[in-house]
Amino acid sequence: MTGVSAGLLRIDGLDVTYRTRTGPVRAVRGVDLTVHPGQIVAVVGESGSGKSTTAHAAIGLLPAGGRVEAGSITFDGRDLTGLSEKGWRSVRGTGIALVPQDPTVSLDPVRRVGEQVAEVLRIHRLAPRARLAAEAVELLRRAGVDRPGQRARQYPHQLSGGLRQRVLIAIALAGEPRLIIADEPTSALDVTVQRAILDHLQELAAESGTAVLLITHDLGVAADRAAHVAVMSGGTVVEQGPTREVLGAPAHAYTRDLLAAAPALAGEPLRPRRPAGTDVLLAVTGLRRSFDGTAAVDDVSFTLTRGRTLALVGESGSGKTTTARMAVGLETPDAGTVTFDGEDITAARGERLRALRRRFQLVHQNPYASLNPRMTLGDIVAEPLRAFGVGDRASRRERAAELLEQVALPVSALRRRPVELSGGQRQRVAIARALALNPDLVVLDEPVSALDVSVQAQILRLLVRLQQEHGLTYLFITHDLAVVRQVADEVGVMRRGRLVESGPTDAVLTDPSAEHTRELLAAIPGTRVTAS
Amino acid sequence: MPDLSVRDTGLHLLRRPGLVLSGVVIALVLLAAVAPALFTGQDPIAGVPAERLRGPSPSHLFGTDETGRDVFARVVHGAALSLRATVIAVLVALVSGAALGLLAGFRGGWLDSVVMRVIDVVQAVPAILLSLALVTALGFGTTNVAIAVGVSNLAAFARLMRAEVLRVRSGAFVEAARASGVRWSGVLGRHVLPNALGPVLVLATLTFGTAVLEVSALSFLGFGATPPTPEWGALVAGGRGFLATAWWMTTFPGLTVAAVVLATNRLGRALDGERSGR
Known part of the structure; x- marks a missing residue:
C-alpha cells in the first residue's frame, strides 16, 4: 500500500467524540484528508471547527475524553487507528512530528533548550551520547536560531516567542520525520516573525521532502503556503482541493464567508474616510516612558480630531499599548503632555482623573480577562x-x-x-x-485580536456602526495593518517606542515611506494570493 | 458543582465513608454544644462521691472522675465552651489576617513591606509560644485563650490573602473597572475581594482543626476556664494525675479532641477539593 497515489498520511471518514459531563460531543465527523510526501496541506477553520482535533488524532495525542469512534488513519501504509501507546512512540518523532501551538507553554521552563532538543535524539537513539550536544546545536541552526551554540545553553524564558517557536521546530526536525504537523505554529507571533518562520518551515520541507500538515485559522497563511487546502467548519470538511481553486472559486458558502471576513483578502474600508477636522479631542506631545531603563515609548506625538479613528500599529514591544495607556491616564508619562479636549490632563490624579474617565473609556484586548467572572x-x-x-x-x-x-x-x-x-x-x-x-473617546486596545476572523469582522462592523451613531472618536491599537485599512482614517506606525510614520491611512498603506511599514505590509499573510 | 444531581451526590458520598463520618462527628459536636441535654441527663458540675473513679459502663459511658462526676457529661457540656473558643479564634485569625493581607496587597508600596515584615516576625515565633505569651498578657479565661490562638494564626491568612489579592489585582477586569471610573473602594469591594476570598475561606476550615487543638492545649495548661467549668483541654489535664489508675479520665476527652480535629481537617480538604475542581 505504499505508493505515491496512496498518500503519506491518509485519513478516511474520521469521527472523534469527546466525553463531557453534559454528554458526548462529536468534534470531528467523517473527515477525509490525504497528505502526499513533500506536500504542504493546510486545514483552515475557526475555533471549534475540529481542525486541531483532526491533527491531534493523526498523531495519537487526543486530549483526555477524546476517542476515535470511526474511520481510519493510515501513515505510510500502516494503520494507526487502535495503535498501542508503544506503537505510537515508534511513529511519533521519527514518522510524524508535532509543532505545538503555544511556544510559551510548550517548552520545559527549567531545562536548557539544547537539552530539550537533544532529548528527542536520545530517546530515538539517533546520535551517540557524546555527539548529542553538538547535534542539538546543529538542529537549532537548521531551524533558523541565530547563535545556536549560545542559545542551546539558555532557558526558554530567555528567548523571544519567535525563537521559542524555532526551538519547537528544531525539536520536531530532530527525528527527521516524514510529516510535520504544525498546529497554528505562528498565531501567537508578530507578522514579520510569523513570515520568517513560515518561510523557513517551507524551505526545510522542500529541502528534505518532508510533508507538512498546517493547521491554521488564517486563510491568508493557508493561501500563501499550502498546495492543497481543506476548509473545516462544525467538525466536517466543507470544501477541499488545490489552494488556487478553493480560494479562487470557492464552492461552499462557508468558504466564501471566511474569505469575505479575512481582512487581508477583502481590505475594503468599512466606511468612507473622514476628513481631518479642526476640533482636536486628544493631543499628545513628546510622550516618553521607560521601564527599567529601556524606553518603551520615546518621543511620541499625535493629534486626534473628533469623530475620527487613529490607529496605532506596531508589533509586540513597539510601545503602542503603553502609549494608549498613558493617553487614558493608566500609566504616567516620564515626559510629554496629554491634552484632552483642550485641557492638560498629564498630571491629573485621583478625583480629577476619575471625573475625566467619564469622557474616555477603554476596551481591553482580552475579553476573557476583562470581565469580572462573578458579576x-x-x-x-x-x-x-x-x-x-x-x-x-x-x-x-x-x-x-x-x-x-x-x-x-x-x-x-x-x-x-x-x-x-x-x-x-x-x-x-x-x-x-x-x-x-456616552464617552467622547474610546481607546480600543487590540479589540479583535483574540477573536476568530468571522467574529472579528462582526465586531469591527459593530464598532464602525456605533462610531457613526454616537459620533465617537477612536484610538485604535492593533498589530494588524489589514484591520487598520478597514477602520482607520489615520495611522501611526510604531517601532521600538518611536512613531516611525504617520498620516492618512490610504496614503501610508499605498505609499509607505518608512522601511518598517513596508516590512509590515509585505508580511501580511495572503498578499501573495491577492497579488497574483 | 451546582449541576450534580441528588443521586450523583449520594454516590459521591458513598465512595467517601471518611467524609460522611467526619460530617456526622461535627454534626454531633455542634448539637452537643447547642443542646447538651439531648445527650446526657447527668450533672457535669456536681459529683456523686460514692461513684468516684468508676470505669466506663453503660451508666457512665466515659467513666467518672475523682469527685464522682460523669466524664461523658463533662465532655458534652464542655463542647459549647471549647467550640465557642475555637470559632472566636478562627474568626479573629480570618478577619484580622484577611484585612491585613488585603490592605498590604491592594495598597502595595511601603505599607505592604511594613505589614508583611511584621507578619514574617509573627510567623517566626512558634504559634503555641506566641499564644502563651499573649494569653499571659491578656489574662486567663476562655475568650482570651481564643483571641491568643487567633492572633497566633493570623499570619497564614494575611499571606494567603495578600497573594490572592496580588493575583486578582493584576487582572484585566480590575483595570477595566478602574478605567471606567470606579472608585478604589468599589474596586476593592466588588472586584478584588469576591475573587480573592475563596481560598482564604478554605484555609479557615482547615485552621479549625488546628485551633481546636491549640485552644485545648492552652486550657490543658490551665489558661482557660476556671474549674470546675468543663473544657476539653482542662478535662485532659484533670485526669493526668490518675493516669495509672483511671485511664478513661484523660483518654476519652483526648479522643474527642482528636476526633474533632481529624473530622474538621477532612471536611476542610473536601471543600478545598471542590474549589479546585478535583
Whole structure:
C-alpha cells in the first residue's frame, strides 16, 4: 500500500467524540484528508471547527475524553487507528512530528533548550551520547536560531516567542520525520516573525521532502503556503482541493464567508474616510516612558480630531499599548503632555482623573480577562453608571438593557455571567460597558485580536456602526495593518517606542515611506494570493 | 458543582465513608454544644462521691472522675465552651489576617513591606509560644485563650490573602473597572475581594482543626476556664494525675479532641477539593 497515489498520511471518514459531563460531543465527523510526501496541506477553520482535533488524532495525542469512534488513519501504509501507546512512540518523532501551538507553554521552563532538543535524539537513539550536544546545536541552526551554540545553553524564558517557536521546530526536525504537523505554529507571533518562520518551515520541507500538515485559522497563511487546502467548519470538511481553486472559486458558502471576513483578502474600508477636522479631542506631545531603563515609548506625538479613528500599529514591544495607556491616564508619562479636549490632563490624579474617565473609556484586548467572572452582565455593563451615580437602580438596569441591545446581545443576557458567553459576545459586553457613559473617546486596545476572523469582522462592523451613531472618536491599537485599512482614517506606525510614520491611512498603506511599514505590509499573510 | 444531581451526590458520598463520618462527628459536636441535654441527663458540675473513679459502663459511658462526676457529661457540656473558643479564634485569625493581607496587597508600596515584615516576625515565633505569651498578657479565661490562638494564626491568612489579592489585582477586569471610573473602594469591594476570598475561606476550615487543638492545649495548661467549668483541654489535664489508675479520665476527652480535629481537617480538604475542581 505504499505508493505515491496512496498518500503519506491518509485519513478516511474520521469521527472523534469527546466525553463531557453534559454528554458526548462529536468534534470531528467523517473527515477525509490525504497528505502526499513533500506536500504542504493546510486545514483552515475557526475555533471549534475540529481542525486541531483532526491533527491531534493523526498523531495519537487526543486530549483526555477524546476517542476515535470511526474511520481510519493510515501513515505510510500502516494503520494507526487502535495503535498501542508503544506503537505510537515508534511513529511519533521519527514518522510524524508535532509543532505545538503555544511556544510559551510548550517548552520545559527549567531545562536548557539544547537539552530539550537533544532529548528527542536520545530517546530515538539517533546520535551517540557524546555527539548529542553538538547535534542539538546543529538542529537549532537548521531551524533558523541565530547563535545556536549560545542559545542551546539558555532557558526558554530567555528567548523571544519567535525563537521559542524555532526551538519547537528544531525539536520536531530532530527525528527527521516524514510529516510535520504544525498546529497554528505562528498565531501567537508578530507578522514579520510569523513570515520568517513560515518561510523557513517551507524551505526545510522542500529541502528534505518532508510533508507538512498546517493547521491554521488564517486563510491568508493557508493561501500563501499550502498546495492543497481543506476548509473545516462544525467538525466536517466543507470544501477541499488545490489552494488556487478553493480560494479562487470557492464552492461552499462557508468558504466564501471566511474569505469575505479575512481582512487581508477583502481590505475594503468599512466606511468612507473622514476628513481631518479642526476640533482636536486628544493631543499628545513628546510622550516618553521607560521601564527599567529601556524606553518603551520615546518621543511620541499625535493629534486626534473628533469623530475620527487613529490607529496605532506596531508589533509586540513597539510601545503602542503603553502609549494608549498613558493617553487614558493608566500609566504616567516620564515626559510629554496629554491634552484632552483642550485641557492638560498629564498630571491629573485621583478625583480629577476619575471625573475625566467619564469622557474616555477603554476596551481591553482580552475579553476573557476583562470581565469580572462573578458579576452578571447587567452589573458589568451598568458599573460605570453606578460608579458615577447616574440614575437609580431601575434606570441603570434599563440603560444596561438598552446598551446590550445596541451591541446586538439579547436583553435576556442581563442575568447571565461572562463564562456563559463566547469570546465575541464577551467583547460586545466590554464595548457596551465602554459606551455606558456616552464617552467622547474610546481607546480600543487590540479589540479583535483574540477573536476568530468571522467574529472579528462582526465586531469591527459593530464598532464602525456605533462610531457613526454616537459620533465617537477612536484610538485604535492593533498589530494588524489589514484591520487598520478597514477602520482607520489615520495611522501611526510604531517601532521600538518611536512613531516611525504617520498620516492618512490610504496614503501610508499605498505609499509607505518608512522601511518598517513596508516590512509590515509585505508580511501580511495572503498578499501573495491577492497579488497574483 | 451546582449541576450534580441528588443521586450523583449520594454516590459521591458513598465512595467517601471518611467524609460522611467526619460530617456526622461535627454534626454531633455542634448539637452537643447547642443542646447538651439531648445527650446526657447527668450533672457535669456536681459529683456523686460514692461513684468516684468508676470505669466506663453503660451508666457512665466515659467513666467518672475523682469527685464522682460523669466524664461523658463533662465532655458534652464542655463542647459549647471549647467550640465557642475555637470559632472566636478562627474568626479573629480570618478577619484580622484577611484585612491585613488585603490592605498590604491592594495598597502595595511601603505599607505592604511594613505589614508583611511584621507578619514574617509573627510567623517566626512558634504559634503555641506566641499564644502563651499573649494569653499571659491578656489574662486567663476562655475568650482570651481564643483571641491568643487567633492572633497566633493570623499570619497564614494575611499571606494567603495578600497573594490572592496580588493575583486578582493584576487582572484585566480590575483595570477595566478602574478605567471606567470606579472608585478604589468599589474596586476593592466588588472586584478584588469576591475573587480573592475563596481560598482564604478554605484555609479557615482547615485552621479549625488546628485551633481546636491549640485552644485545648492552652486550657490543658490551665489558661482557660476556671474549674470546675468543663473544657476539653482542662478535662485532659484533670485526669493526668490518675493516669495509672483511671485511664478513661484523660483518654476519652483526648479522643474527642482528636476526633474533632481529624473530622474538621477532612471536611476542610473536601471543600478545598471542590474549589479546585478535583
